[in-house]
Amino acid sequence: MTVSHTAAGAAHSPAPAQGQRQAALQRWLAGLGLDPARLRAIPGDASLRHYWRLEAPARIIMDAPPAVEDTLPFLRMAWRLRQLGLRAPRILAADTAQGFLLLEDLGSLDLKGALDQGADAAAWYQAAIRAIVRMQAGGRRYAAHPPLPPFDVERLRMELDLFPDWYLQRHLGLALDASERALLENTFAKLIRNALEQPQVWVHRDYHARNLMCLDDGDVGILDFQDAVLGPLSYDLVSLLLDRYWDWPADWLDARIQDYLDLARKAGLPVGDDARFRLQLQRMGLQRNLKIVGIFARLNYRDGKAAYLDMIPRFWGYVRTAAATDPDFAAFSDWLARLPAPGEGKS
Template sequence: MSHPESPDRADARLNWARAATGDEGLQLQRASVDAGFRSYWRAAPEAAGTPASVIVMDSPPALEDVRPWLRLRELLERGGVRVPRVLVEDVEAGFLLLEDLGGPTLAQVIDADNADTHFEAAIDQLLKLQAIAPPEGMGEFGEALLQRDAGLFEEWFLRRHLGLELDCDDSDRLELVQRRLMDNALAQAQVLTHRDFMPRNLMPVQPGPAVLDFQDCVRGPVAYDAVSLFKDAFLSWPLQRVDGWLARYHERAVAAGVPVPPLARFRRDADWLGVQRHLKILGIFARLHYRDGKTKYLPDAPRFIAYLDEVLPRHAELQPLAELLDARIRPALARIPA
């Protein structure tokens, strides 16, 4: 098994890239890395003889099968979604040569002044994605996946990170809210769902933005990707602007024939899916930290607590979670050294 950071894998990656490009002098430099095992490498600008900048995706077969990525890329491209072009592929070795979409992601260029323009373009791509019929056999954002997501929060964030063991009353509170969140997700109209449709997975190119990290698409609730876009894991906006962008997405979704409910119900669905997603991400970030040694994610945990603080007061049905947050979670967070 070749880990992407091992010398053997580095040698194999460089040799493959040189053969794929026909440039024996080509050198690679790290472009980005996934939370998984995929990594991305750019032909160094100073590499002599490189006709154009390209990206090598390294997906070690024993750790991260590249075939789901390729299948979803083709599905999205057929539906008109802007995705990276594949120039050369070697599925057995786990290497792809891709067009270079540039350095910064949307997360790195978006700001308060240009956000409306960038999000309008992102909605363009999202509506194209949601218009694609999920293929037969595609995974579903169903009971099993929702139960797994709920378990991440309790196992990794509450127990491992905060050291909390919930008593019966606290467990009942959390279980009640998790059940309500799951029922809400399962009751929504189902469409093709990216599950991480957020600015760091969008590249600001024309036409575009280009959509990245789509290999985990499922058949899922219609509000999920919209709330992921505007309530990002790494970038926060004032709630009033988020509500406005959700209303704009809803307006355009209705016009495009996407099966969204009336606006008031859609707002509720988006809020509740946001809460479900925020709890899941807290669990994932804690797991990345403690199990995988990836320490850059967990410092963003306060962002998700702030999201919960914004939304929970709107919904009486979610107050048991607000009570748990105040009684147990916030005091435990305060005990963790900064």
């Protein structure tokens, strides 16, 4: 999950870090001719990184402790996206040993904020879809060195296991019997096969409204791309369309899927026929949203971020709908229907 470069804190933050790290960051910024006292904190989310905004000149500072995160994947992917003409922030300075980055500021209006203010949802989603297609098509032409990590069986399974480990067992307190474990194994195998059978392209992995900045020229700026992988064609589109913020009408979603298909075909992407792609997209959504339900439970129990439990019902609805409308998942759908609804389990 992520933090977006949205509006900064209401007051100047007294310190950008604690102890020795605070002093190191202040020295680094001073060496760049920047005044640490003028930083404002950018509110965090589920990320272990910290972000700060500097005004006049407008800059973003990323603090990613090396013990927590390697900044090289972020630096590499920022460069790659910009090579494709996408609006990732420019890297203005970097200290990879300490985990400090100075970034271009893409503004404070993300897609969530823009739509909350009444912006044209279809127009901005079309801009976001154009960026997906540009990334996918460009990534097929451009050989990344080192290559992006593959979204392989191990990685897909690790994500899916979040659902039984953290939601079913930790949150609901269920002890799965042999038949239930077999049902999950069968379901997960089908979802993994669906992902691996799709054309493999560059995948952002967290492509949603808080990571997309609405720029003045109508394009979208892209953030939080350091976990990019080589993975299934439908992944980023379903991340965009089925998010935590809005329940779009079915006909609106269908129109956005068609926007993607039209642009993808023009770009030469191997999307196949419409019906097959839509089925792949639906199953990709089932995989991703099972993972999200598990992640949100983990954020509560492991990280003490209880607000994420309140977000589970929307994603639970996505899971139920996807399973209930796919005959290959009828048994799984019937089993889900017997589980407590979100809010009825342990809290």
